[in-house]
Structures are given as structure tokens and as C-alpha cells.
Amino acid sequence: MARSTSPLPFQLAICLLALPLFFGAESHDPSHNTAAQDWIQHSPHQEGWKKHLAQKNDQKQGHEKAPPLPLLWPVKGKKIHHETANHIMAYNYPQHDRYHNPYLAKPQEMEDQVLDAEGGGKSVSYRSVGMTKSSSSRDHDVDEIIHSVVLQGTFGEDLTMKTNKTTEYLIEYLYNATALKEKAIRVTVSSPESDFTYPVLVVVRQQRGVLSWQLPVEPPPSTRTLEEYKLVSRTLCPVENYKTSLQASHLDVKQRLFVDVSTSSPSYVNFTVKAEFENDFLLKLHEKQTFEVTPSTPVFYEFQFPDHVDMILVKANAEDDFCAMVAIQNITCPVFDSEENIKYGNFYQTMTYQAGITVRKENYPKGLYVIVVMLSNDEPCSGSFQHIFRTRRKTVTISIEEKITKLEYLAAIFAGLGFCAFFYIVTVILACVSYIRAKRKQPRERSLLDDSIITPEDLNTSGPSYGAIDSQGRNEPKDHGLPRTVSDSSLDEDDIDMLTDAESDKDIFRTKTFLYVSDLARKDMRVLNKKSQLYIWGLLTVGVFYAVPVIQLVITYQKVLDVTGNQDLCYYNFWCAHPLGPLSDFNHVFSNISYILFGILFMGVCVRRSHRHKQAVLQDYKIDKYYGIPQHFGIFYAMGGSLIMEGLLSGCYHICPNNSNYQFDTSFMYVISVMSMLKIYQTRHPDINASASAAFAALALAVVLGVIGVLTGTTLFWVIFGFIHVISCLLLSCNIYYMGRWKCDLGLFGRMKTWFMSELSDWRGICRPMYCDRMVLLLLGNAANWGLAIYGMVSTPKDFASYLLIIFLTNLLLYIAFYIIMKLRHRERLQLQPLVYLLLCLFGWSAAIFFYVHHTTTWELTPAHSRQFNQECVLLHFYDTHDIWHFFSAAAMFFGFMLLLTLDDDLAHTPREKIPVF
Numbered sequence: 001m002a003r004s005t006s007p008l009p010f011q012l013a014i015c016l017l018a019l020p021l022f023f024g025a026e027s028h029d030p031s032h033n034t035a036a037q038d039w040i041q042h043s044p045h046q047e048g049w050k051k052h053l054a055q056k057n058d059q060k061q062g063h064e065k066a067p068p069l070p071l072l073w074p075v076k077g078k079k080i081h082h083e084t085a086n087h088i089m090a091y092n093y094p095q096h097d098r099y100h101n102p103y104l105a106k107p108q109e110m111e112d113q114v115l116d117a118e119g120g121g122k123s124v125s126y127r128s129v130g131m132t133k134s135s136s137s138r139d140h141d142v143d144e145i146i147h148s149v150v151l152q153g154t155f156g157e158d159l160t161m162k163t164n165k166t167t168e169y170l171i172e173y174l175y176n177a178t179a180l181k182e183k184a185i186r187v188t189v190s191s192p193e194s195d196f197t198y199p200v201l202v203v204v205r206q207q208r209g210v211l212s213w214q215l216p217v218e219p220p221p222s223t224r225t226l227e228e229y230k231l232v233s234r235t236l237c238p239v240e241n242y243k244t245s246l247q248a249s250h251l252d253v254k255q256r257l258f259v260d261v262s263t264s265s266p267s268y269v270n271f272t273v274k275a276e277f278e279n280d281f282l283l284k285l286h287e288k289q290t291f292e293v294t295p296s297t298p299v300f301y302e303f304q305f306p307d308h309v310d311m312i313l314v315k316a317n318a319e320d321d322f323c324a325m326v327a328i329q330n331i332t333c334p335v336f337d338s339e340e341n342i343k344y345g346n347f348y349q350t351m352t353y354q355a356g357i358t359v360r361k362e363n364y365p366k367g368l369y370v371i372v373v374m375l376s377n378d379e380p381c382s383g384s385f386q387h388i389f390r391t392r393r394k395t396v397t398i399s400i401e402e403k404i405t406k407l408e409y410l411a412a413i414f415a416g417l418g419f420c421a422f423f424y425i426v427t428v429i430l431a432c433v434s435y436i437r438a439k440r441k442q443p444r445e446r447s448l449l450d451d452s453i454i455t456p457e458d459l460n461t462s463g464p465s466y467g468a469i470d471s472q473g474r475n476e477p478k479d480h481g482l483p484r485t486v487s488d489s490s491l492d493e494d495d496i497d498m499l500t501d502a503e504s505d506k507d508i509f510r511t512k513t514f515l516y517v518s519d520l521a522r523k524d525m526r527v528l529n530k531k532s533q534l535y536i537w538g539l540l541t542v543g544v545f546y547a548v549p550v551i552q553l554v555i556t557y558q559k560v561l562d563v564t565g566n567q568d569l570c571y572y573n574f575w576c577a578h579p580l581g582p583l584s585d586f587n588h589v590f591s592n593i594s595y596i597l598f599g600i601l602f603m604g605v606c607v608r609r610s611h612r613h614k615q616a617v618l619q620d621y622k623i624d625k626y627y628g629i630p631q632h633f634g635i636f637y638a639m640g641g642s643l644i645m646e647g648l649l650s651g652c653y654h655i656c657p658n659n660s661n662y663q664f665d666t667s668f669m670y671v672i673s674v675m676s677m678l679k680i681y682q683t684r685h686p687d688i689n690a691s692a693s694a695a696f697a698a699l700a701l702a703v704v705l706g707v708i709g710v711l712t713g714t715t716l717f718w719v720i721f722g723f724i725h726v727i728s729c730l731l732l733s734c735n736i737y738y739m740g741r742w743k744c745d746l747g748l749f750g751r752m753k754t755w756f757m758s759e760l761s762d763w764r765g766i767c768r769p770m771y772c773d774r775m776v777l778l779l780l781g782n783a784a785n786w787g788l789a790i791y792g793m794v795s796t797p798k799d800f801a802s803y804l805l806i807i808f809l810t811n812l813l814l815y816i817a818f819y820i821i822m823k824l825r826h827r828e829r830l831q832l833q834p835l836v837y838l839l840l841c842l843f844g845w846s847a848a849i850f851f852y853v854h855h856t857t858t859w860e861l862t863p864a865h866s867r868q869f870n871q872e873c874v875l876l877h878f879y880d881t882h883d884i885w886h887f888f889s890a891a892a893m894f895f896g897f898m899l900l901l902t903l904d905d906d907l908a909h910t911p912r913e914k915i916p917v918f
Helices: 008-026 034-042 046-065 406-452 456-461 500-510 525-564 586-590 593-619 622-626 634-655 662-684 692-711 715-737 748-761 763-767 772-795 800-825 832-853 863-869 881-902
Strands: 126-136 141-152 159-163 167-176 184-190 200-205 210-215 231-235 254-263 269-278 288-293 299-303 311-318 324-330 347-351 354-360 368-374 394-402
Touching (some): 159 167, 159 254, 210 231, 254 269, 299 394, 347 354, 347 863, 354 863, 406 586, 406 881, 586 634, 586 881, 634 662, 634 881, 662 692, 662 881
Antiparallel strands (some): 126 141, 299 368, 311 354, 311 394
């Protein structure tokens, strides 16, 4: 029989091994540890420590009886108690199971109590749940209990509560998503007692989005604010406009909105929460919406394009100049409606008094949001200017207007082309009439001309005329009735200037007291024609090399505007800017076509006139040699080409007008002014006119100075420029006065000393100029230029390019007026044709200047302040005053060119020996 094994020894061994573990565990409690008990008895903190141990034991027993509660746990039909440091706030919680958590233990039953909400006067359901948080100090550990309170809110009612670091509120709002098709929800939270040390934190949650902020509102990092904003009101983006995935695009019909309010402040802070519906959330066409904005209460509205509308203008108006920002964004969430992120939208611009953004339906097929945000300071709109001690509150009116239709677009374009086409038709009709009349009168005029032909010998024996001197000793080449046949290859610009005897010949003729055109038309005509044609090639070369990088630059500007959406880059008239294709402001670009068309028309007139002159010379070469003003058309062609280039570059400037590229709009206006003055001077000084290279070198210097003036514009620059201006006027005056015989070289001071010593003996003769007419012209010109130089140094205008253009135009107008006055003084008459051109030119410039002074933009100010000059279209709902300026100024310049072309037609059959030089 086998003996059974007893388990007693094995069990006894296990018990003996477990005894040390049991006593070791007990020793962790200070109440069971001898050393700890001795420390407690002799410690000065004995009573406090015992009390702390008693609280710990009570908490331990309470936790053993009931499991921890979840943050939000519903109890059906029960009332819940919330105990705070001030003892009690309790609310009736609705019966529902929305917060059921199957993984948590069954909650304990709590004591119920119902109180009225502070300031509301109505019962609101709530539930609180305690949560333990430990925070360490230097002396001992203290446990804090954070109570989360759940409230059921009502739309349109204020809910005023108070919170601290141990109390957190979660307010729930229920609504039907289908009822918000034309509405939006706006949440307003205020806390007058909040501060930056312990701000009140607000989190708003929806099914598809979250929004958060703090009170007081923290200003952007790059700005400085003078005011604390303790009220925030934000419109919530509709939940259906949030991006969704293909797998989960369902939207609950019954939506819940949660507003969570908390703070770290140790003391209680009052706050008020209000959620309400915005019934006027949708903007309507041709209806105005007025509202108030502050830096902490941005506003945005929704707009849907009607079926028949393809383009709209969003206009904003205000009565104060606080700086705000208007933006356009696609109907997507989130909405960028804060100062920090508003630039992340599609298009935006700063605003003081007014703003306007043109929107095309093709870019926003589902509609758009119009966002208005008031900035915390005025620096983006006004530079260093700031409003101080004024509440930053702005009343804004938003309206949406329909832009013109495609049919109106085409009608306006063809109307602009028709304006230019009218002058083409009139010119063609006049040319046909002139051709028919010339054919009828040609036999009679030919016989009269043959009878009036005067040979050089006859001219030498003719009687003296007004101011004439004896010219028997003149070394004039004999003409034997046959034209010279010098080939073009033997021509040289300086074929006379290189001869030694020619230099003395120049001194004889050009220093006479009274000069005639024959004295200054001694060079071969073909040489002068070749020299005149250099202006055309020089202009073409300069135009190509200048225009190509300009076009590239402005296209880049347009792309940057489209990519960034920053409409402050370009100074448009936003209330009358019609986009087309990639261009944001097509109408201001298109209106410059008038310069191009009038330039082409003038060059066509010059071609016809040159052809008629060549035909007349072929019939009788003496017409080109002895009669009338020498006909050189090179500068005329250059003037027409300059007008074409002005239209091209002005159009480039208007692609994105601003301070940096304004010089593109004025550069060829300098060329037009200089070419016109050179042509007037060449009329009666054909042999001594400036060369093309010298003229374009001077223009290059002017453009360089213009660039420096735009980039710097300091007082030192204005002083240097004024000095250069005055010295240039003096040197040019001396050259004109002495008909090119005065040279600026190293011997200048020696000649001046000799002249001064010779004139000192007869000091009375100094006051009597040798050339009175020229002296009058030069005195007037220098007085005007010196006055402009002094004005520039004193006022230092910001627009240096316009200032430089004024200098050129002033000299041109003075020269034209002087020329016409001197022409009448010498008993020359104005024929009907140049007189009509003169009157049309004056009328055109008067109308153009009238529309120009009513400017719609100015880049001398900031973009926001420039927009306060924006105006609506005044012609065909397409053109504004600046467009009309383009048309009238182009026509005026065309008539001015025609005036210069026909001004001396009365001298066509007058011998050059009788045409005075002035």
C-alpha cells in the first residue's frame, strides 16, 4: 500500500515566506511605521499632518465605494449636484443618453439641486464631474479638483457665468442643419474682468470644425495695439462647406454646437456667452448691408451668383478712415477672417473710406464669402499715422453690383475704336479732296512757279528786304540748271564741316545780325535727309530694348497679383476696372490704343506728304533747293513712332500701375517733347540741328535721373538735380544764342576773359544784345527753368517723373508760342489748315486736362488712401475719366504734330533768302 504525501510542510513554507512581504507592505503607511510615528509625535506639523492623513483615508474609502466618473455622464431623470469652493451651483440636466460610455463603471447617484442661472432668470440643465489634478509646491503636495459643467444653451439668449481654474464650462446648442440654408450662427463671448495673465480661453466645436480664441484678444506678433478687446464675436462657417472625404461625407441633420470656456485664473472671472442666428447672412444683388466691425468682431457674408450674372463688383464704403481689410474667398471652410490669416484667402485689399473688388463667376462658380476685418492699427493703410484715444469701431456698408454684360463690353470697345476711326475717315476724305483740287490747279500753279523762279544771280541782285544786309561777297555755288547726281555712297554727315574754309564760312554766315534760312541751309539736302533718318532708327532701337523688359516686368506684376491676391500691389480704379483674360484692368490698357492709332495715322500723313514733295521735286528740283522751309521728315517719323511707343508703354504701365513702373508711362513723353522741340528748331536751322546720337544721349540721361529720383528723392538729390538743370540751361542757351559757334571746351574760360575785357571798354554795349529775338526766347526759357529748379529744391515733390515731364512740356509750349509769335511778327501768316489744327489742339488739351485733374487714383498715397479717389465709370459703363484723358490727349498730340507739319505751308513758294531765322 502506497503512503500518501501530506501537503502541510509545503503550505507552511509558503506562509513563512509571505510574512516579510506582509509586514513590508504595512510599513509603507506612516501610521504603521514606528519611525514615522516617532517623527509625527515630535514634528511641529503634527496636527496638520494628521489632518492630511485623515483626508487621504476618507478619499481612499470614497474611491473604493464608487468608481471615477467620466467627464460627461448622463443620468436619466436625475438631478446632479456640483460643489465648488463657494458651495453650489446646480441645474436640471435633460434626460438623454448622448454621452453614454459603455467602458466606464456605473456612476454613483449624486445629490440634486436646481438653481437659476446668473442673470438669465431661467432654469438651465447642467451636470458637473470632478477630476483630480495634482500641483506641487515647495512645502507639500496639494490636490485640486477641476469641475466640468455642462450647460444646455438657447439661441438668442445671454448666458452669464463665472469661472476659475477649478471650473470649466461646456455649453451645448442644438439646431437643425436644414434650417440654416440662408443663415449662419454667430457666437459672442465677453469677459470684462479677463486679463493677459490669466486669459479666458474659448473653444467652439462643430461636427466638422473648431474655432478658438482668448479674452482679451492677443494682438498679432508684428503689430502693436493700444486697446484691449474683451469681447469677441465670430460668425461660424456653415458645416456643410467644410471639406469632406469620399468615405465619410454624411452631415447630421441635428447638429450640436459646443462652446467651451475655461481659465487658469485662481479667482472667479465673469463671462457671457451668446449664440444667435444671422438671418441676413446671404448678400443680394443691388442690396446694401450695413454693419459694425472691430478688431475682435470680424464679419463675413455669403453671395451666390444669379444665373444671368457673370461678373460683379463688391463695393465697401465707410465714413471714417480706420484701417480695415476686405477679402474675397471661395465658399470653403475654414474662413480666414482674422488679422493673422485674412491674407490666405483669394483676393484682399486694405481700406479706409472705400474699396472694391471685381469678381468673375468663372472663378467662383459655387459663390463666395465677402470678409471684412478691422485691423488693430492703421499702419497698413496710413504708414506711420495712428489714431490714438479713439475706439476702433468702423461702420461699413457692403453692396454688390452687376458689371456690364458681354454685349456692353463689345459696344464700349468698338466705340473707342470708332473714335479713332472717325479721324481716319476725315483724314482720308481731306486727302482725296486735296488731291482733286491739286490736279485741277496744277497747270496754273506750274506756270506761276515757272515765272517766279529766281536764280541765285537774281537773288544776289534783288533789293534788300526787312533786316537784309549786302551779300555780294557770299561764296555760293553756281547752279547751271541741272541737278547734281552725287551718289549716296559719297554722302557724309560732316562733308562740309570737315573743310577748313567751311569753318570760316560758318563764322561769316552764322554770326550775322540778321540770318535767313538760306544761310543755314547750305549742306546737301540728301546728307541732311540721311542724318534725319537716324532719328527713326535710333528710336526703333531704343524702343525695342526698352519695351521688351518692360512687358516682361508688368506681366510678372500681374502674375504676382493673381497668385498672392494682394490687390494693394496695383493702383487701379477698382470701381471701374473691367478684367479681360489675364488682365485685371483691361479698359485702362485698351484706351491707350488711341496713342497707337493716332501715331500710325500721323506717320501715314507724313508718308503722303513726303511722297507729294518728292513728286514736286522731280518736276522741278529748284523747289527743294531755293524755296520754302527745307523738308526733312525723319524727325516727323520719329515723333509718330514715339506716339506709338507711348501708347504701348502706357498700356504696360496700366497693367499694374504703381510708383515703381510709372516711369514707363512718361519715358516716351520725354522723347515726344524733345523731338518736337528739335523739329521746331530744325525748321529754320537745318544745318545746325542736334544729331540723333546727341539727342538720345540727353534722353538717356533724363531717364537715368528719373529712375534715381523715383528710388531716392532725397533733399541732396534735388539740390544736385537743380544744379544740373540750371547749368544745362546755361550751356544750351549759349549754344543757341551763337548758332552752334560757341563751344564748351578747355578754352572756354580764356574766351570768356577775352570777351569780358573787350566788352568792358564799351560797357553800354553789354546791355544791348546783338540778337534780340534769340535773347528774348532764351530769357523766357531760363526764367521758366530756373523757377522750376527752385520749386523742385524747395518742395521736393514725390512724383519726380511728372516733375521732369513738366520741365519738358513747359519748354515745348514756350518754344511753340515763341515760334508762332515770331512768325506773325515777321508778317508771315497762318493758313486755315494750321489754324484749325491749333484750335483743335487747344481744345483737345483743355478737355484732356479737365479729365486728368479729376484723377481716380494716385500712387503718391498708400493704396488704401488712393482708393478713396476711385470713381464709377462715366462713359458707356466702361471708361472712367482717365480713359477719356487717354483719348483726348492722344488726339491733342496728333493735332499738335499736324500743326508743326503744316505751320510753314505759307512759305512753300517763298525764296529762302526772304525767310528769316528766329
